[in-house]
Amino acid sequence: MTMNIPLDAAAAEKHLMKFLAIDGVTGQEAAIAKSVSEELQAVGVPASAIRFDDAHTRIPLPTETGNLIVELPGTKPGPRILFATHLDTVPLCAGAKPKREGDHIVTDGSTALGGDNRTGCALLVSLVETLLKHKLPHPPITLLFTVREESGLHGARELKPSELGGAVMCFNVDGKLASELIIGAVGQENWDVEIKGKASHAGVAPEKGISATLVGAIALTEAQRAGWFGKVVKPEGRGTSNVGIFGGKEGQPAGDATNVVTDYVHIKGEARSPESAFATAITAGYRAAFEKAQNEVKDAAGAAAEVKFSNTPAYPPFTLAEDSPVVERAKRGIEAIGLKPTTLFSNGGLDANWLDKHGVPTVTIGAGQYEIHTVKEYVDVPEFLRGCRLSVALATLDP
């Protein structure tokens, strides 16, 4: 039986248009956070229920504000539910001018739109508006609006789990289709190599040089031959890897003249896998390849390059069981609004990776964002409204 959700679609769209018109690229979330806070108060949330955490003081990049957190008391008993979304947009969204065109909200084509993730911000405000206006019974709810998602999931990463009021499950809004549930995602490691060779005149005395470029090239060839490059499928696991940057000092090219043996190269790459141990194994494969290459390139006196390989975990993977309580509730919610749920595993990290790590199992749902991070980005309004209705179902279903 389909639930009747009393959503005010015009009000929901108004929130969305308002938020889309506010600049708030990653790290610069103060204005959008203020607007979200004002809209929440306008729909009846007391100012005392709205606060910011201090996550931005722990983020290693300049960040205007902490995560915005809202606590709503329950009007029926039940475990606390968290609804999350991110405030920031990618830099390509700066200056976006949203306009309605048929069923879509688009821009003038010179910027991205920011439906990723203002659809989430508008959805959370519309959810609260609907719950309060129609006095719909719901368990205690926490809303979380994170900062700096787009630049590395920083707000969610630096969030203290104690800020979430003991929420037992979370619905994160950051996707396309309301009926499509993201129930897991890969984890990622980043690796970084500095190769210090030795410069020498390439025509007069090439044998006296140690080419950092050659060490890097051999290492990457080795990594590829050993099966660690691109799509990685081994008996012990699967994942992906990439070499993103092959350059010199501070954004310069590797080497600066054809007649000098290149003395310095800086290479950056990544490894992803559904298993964090296997992401580490891929990284170890690259490390071994660089060690091997280091021993193959020597000058006439037998000296080798200095190779400094380092790696850092970027975010942990997670996988929720199809029959876990949060996935089960998400599926029931989708069926309640007359749709058929599907589940998928993401090859990119989400705030959900960190929320799950913080102890709150998190399913990510969609609310109409399309062609994200491009100048063709648009919001599909009917899909956005389906996402809004879904959130009301998720908040009001019996446990």
Ligand SMILES: [Zn+2]
């Ligand atoms: Zn997003």
